[in-house]
Amino acid sequence: MTNDTSGAVHEWRVTGMDCASCAGRIRDAVGRLPGVSGVEVAIMSERLKLSLDEGQGGPEAVEATVRKLGFGIAPRAEAQPFVLPEAAEAACGCGACGTDAPHAHSHSHDHEAAEPGAWYRTAKGRLVLLTGVLLACAWTVEALVPGPVGPVAFALACLIGLVPIARRAFAALRLGQPFTIEGLMTVAAAGALFIGAAEEAALVIFLFAVGEVLEGVAASRARDGIRALSRLVPETARLEQDGRTLEVPAAGLQPGQIVRVRPGERIPADGEILEGQGGLDESPVTGESIPVTRGPGEAVFAGAVATDAALRIRVTRAAKDNTIARIVRLVEEAEEARAPTERFIDRFSRWYMPLIVGLAVAVAVLPPLAAGADWSTWIYRGLALLLIGCPCALVISVPAAIASALASGARRGLLMKGGAVIEAAAAVRQVAFDKTGTLTRGRPEVTDVVTLSVESEVRVLALAAAVERGSAHPLAQAILARAEAAGAPDLPAEAARSLAGRGAEARVEGEDLWVASPSFAAERGVLDAGTRARAEALEAEGKTVTVLFREGRTLGLLALRDEPRGDAAEAVRQLGRMGVSATILTGDNARTAEAIAARLGTGFRAQMRPDDKLAAIREMAGQGGVMMIGDGINDAPALKAASVGVAMGSGTDVALETADAAILRDRVTDVPATIRLARAAMRNIRQNIAVALGLKGVFLVTSVLGITGLWIAILADTGATVLVTLNALRLLRFDPEARG
Missing domain, CATH: 3.40.50.1000 (HAD superfamily/HAD-like)
Structure with missing residues (x-):
């Protein structure tokens, strides 16, 4: 896969990804398609993003490839602007838009972040129910009908349950991915049937299905943190339009539109208050639970709660660009900025899987060939080793914590x-x-104005304000505020510019003026010993001193303090x-x-x-x-x-x-x-890696020695994956403000 990002950028939502190996399979398979570059797959945000040269292939090929791997995929829709019903009718020509709600054609927001359905409604959940029922039936048949019928029932249960797993394994194999958990499961189950361990093969299929469901539930819990952010913005807004107040989808709001917010309601978009003043709970954005008072002219964020006053707000950002959306986007995109530890484990897993497969083959074949050992016993141990070796828990240990x-x-x-x-x-x-x-605080105030070569403080302030008028620096703003409070006249300035780390200069009343640091004034030769002494005395009080001067002459000093x-x-x-x-x-x-x-x-x-x-x-x-x-x-x-x-x-x-x-x-x-x-995240990662490798190490040894069998092997693998994911979820409750 190349990192070239030429071509049109496309994004999809991919469902069914439970671990990093799922993302790796998609990344590898899609990256091989012609015209595809810059593939990014984020597990927790269920996002697939890539650049596509549509002259070589279309998005349909990407979607088909992902579906072949057994995952769901759909384009990530963007909200469209709200359109009045009359305009929507004219645009779509269907005449069905007779309510205040926008027509389906004009509003494509589909609540992508909505929570998934119950586990038993998913494909993996149905597989658990199917394999569980088949296993129970086989045990019932074995108990009621002694003889060879029982093993046949278990074999049928195994084969029926194996079909969807094997289908995914062969799809991955055709896409050049032989070492997948589905592939290992297919080999292990088929091998167990071959050596007559039908009951254990059926049990392994069932436990594998249960493990996949548990992984999915754990991954969904991990995604809840991101979903919770998305849900902070209300779904609807009360829009002023042509003298009416309409309830419209908040996702379709556009800059310039006016919305009303009642006490207790969430603000539907980033905006500026036009009317009303009251407390706002901005904790969704800032994490600060104490309400702050906002009034006309002040900015507000989507998701903030108007605690005690009705507000009239002008929208300043579209839904996709509001503060909450940008935070969500940054969190999603941050998944691709992988930690060095994660990149190392990703590289490690690429050669680890083939090594485990080679080791399993050696365990199954060498003892019978070299020492005449029983083939069934060592094939069984090799199959157990094959299942134990799956690196799912290891590769998910870092991204889940991150x-x-x-x-x-x-x-x-x-x-x-x-x-x-x-x-x-x-x-x-x-x-x-x-x-x-x-x-x-970033809000310094002018504490002292010292006149040197001009007649009054007001004159010093007027000249200094003229130089600083175009600057956004906090010190400049403090000088402007003091000049305004003193009633200093506005003097026109030309050629104003900032001097990085030194001050500012401009041409005022036909002369070049500077408002700069004492050190810069000294460099220009305008700071005599007496003026320097006065500046040093002010600085000793913890104040910042600026010098107003023109070529060859100091006009005044301004001292400011920022607590x-x-x-x-x-x-x-x-x-x-x-x-x-x-x-x-x-x-x-x-x-x-x-x-x-x-x-x-x-x-x-x-x-x-x-x-x-x-x-x-x-x-x-x-x-x-x-x-x-x-x-x-x-x-x-x-x-x-x-x-x-x-x-x-x-x-x-x-x-x-x-x-x-x-x-x-x-x-x-x-x-x-x-x-x-x-630091808590890195501790969590180290714990996860220790659990994943520790369990692998223990059960690799016990499997080779014949102490544990196939069903323990798959239970250890899926159990480790669930354990590290649940451990990572503890970070959602971690309070970084606790001083410990």
């Missing part, structure tokens, strides 16, 4: 983009924090107890950085530009895993260079899409919580 950890974190506002990120986060020994907006977040010191303490050191990387001066670091108990590096932060991260990485926490924009180089880059923000595009991980609520304590969750 999927559970991803879902658990997403519910708490902790997003990690895949197994590779989880493994890296678990190994972190150092955390580097950006200061403004990360360790501090640390309330939980910053506690987060640093938690990191210390976990053996993780914390360092502040900031563009501020050393005195301000030292004042903040002393309050929090961290190390610090000051007066750092983006390239300095990048160099610092690389230096720290030489001493072990390092996590960088920043805002995802100015710190992008450092975020990318770190072992794990984490962006902070309440559901913003940057927080969701820039770094390796994101913290969706403004809590610094979520940093140690993220590391704690990653």
Whole structure:
């Protein structure tokens, strides 16, 4: 399979995948088709995604191949915009659209994430019932009719139950996959019949069917975490349309439409409040259970609950792009960012299966040939070894734990983009924090305005605001807010630009002006000894100082202070107890950085530009895993260079899409919580691998020695798979905020 992703991208939902070997079979078989590239299969989200050159083959070939392997497949539908009934009638011409609900043609949302039916309604469930009934009938016949009739009944029960398994085995064989669990089962059952162990062969078929159902139930439980996220968005919305309020599918809402939300209802789409003010429970997005007050002009998220007020909201994002949908998409896509451990096990299983088959053949053949041992005894032991050797439990041990950890974190506002990120986060020994907006609230205020060469504070503020007007930096916003509060006039500015890590410049009233750090002002030769002393005195108070100057002359100083977040010191303490050191990387001066670091108990590096932060991260990485926490924009180089880059923000595009991980609520304590969750996931993975390999090792030996037989072999295999999946599910209940 190639990683080339040329061609049209197609996505399907594939049902019936219970373990990583299922995904591997689909990936290998589909990857061999002409025109197919970039195949991605995600077990927990039941997603098949690939690029297809339709000049060489169509999607029908992909669907046919997946169905031959015994899996269900259907295209993943996207919701269409809501269309008024009149428009829908005109568009489809059927005249059947006489209600407020959109017509089936105009709304293709099919609730893909709906829970599956009861286990006994599935194909695997029906196989359990069939084989169970056949086995019970055979035992009844044997008890009522002594003699050769009993073994014949067991043989019939075995053959009838084996048919669907053998059909899947031969389909996989035709697609170039000889070493599948269905293939091993077919060989084992046929071999058992050949040596006269019909009763045990029938029992093995039944236990195999039971094991597959249990695997399916366990996998479905693991998917519940992702399904729960999807269900946070209500199915319907109350849409304002032409003076009417219509109840429409929320999946069809489009930007610009207006919806109403009553107290106690969930918000159906990302939007902006037009009317109303009240508490919102945003825990579905941020994990923060305490309601926050929102009013006109403020952004709201799909899935949040209006606790005490009616709201009128303008939709700003389509359903497929709302915050919940993007979180779900990130969790789904994260499955493909596989951990190094998972990739190793995947490679290991590729040569492990042929090795086990060769070993089973040797056990069955060599003792009779070399020592004249009984053929039936050693063929039986070889068949048991064949069943024990199936690596299902081993290959599912990592992805099941990773999927559970991803879902658990997403519910708490902790997003990690895949197994590779989880493994890296678990190994972190150092955390580097950006200061403004990360360790501090990101809402600095101007505390001092010092006039030097101009007549008033208002004049200093007006000139500084003119330079900073186009900037989104928190310090710039603080200067603009203070200028507005002081009634400073708006002065036009030209050629405004940011100076990375230094400040900003613009042309105001025909002269070039700078609002920059004292160090940059000193470089430009405008900071005399007296002004430097005043700036240092302000910095010693833990304030950030900016200098307003023009060529050759300082006009004024502005001092700002941004208080640390309330939980910053506690987060640093938690990191210390976990053996993780914390360092502040900031563009501020050393005195301000030292004042903040002393309050929090961290190390610090000051007066750092983006390239300095990048160099610092690389230096720290030489001493072990390092996590960088920043805002995802100015710190992008450092975020990318770190072992794990984490962006902070309440559901913003940057927080969701820039770094390796994101913290969706403004809590610094979520940093140690993220590391704690990653470490718990890696412990879970090690436990799963130990269980899978331990059980294999024990029963491989007992099978060769003849202590355990076929039915114990298949029970051990499926039992191990269920055990590791259930162990992985414990992560869904893991609380990363518990300090232990």
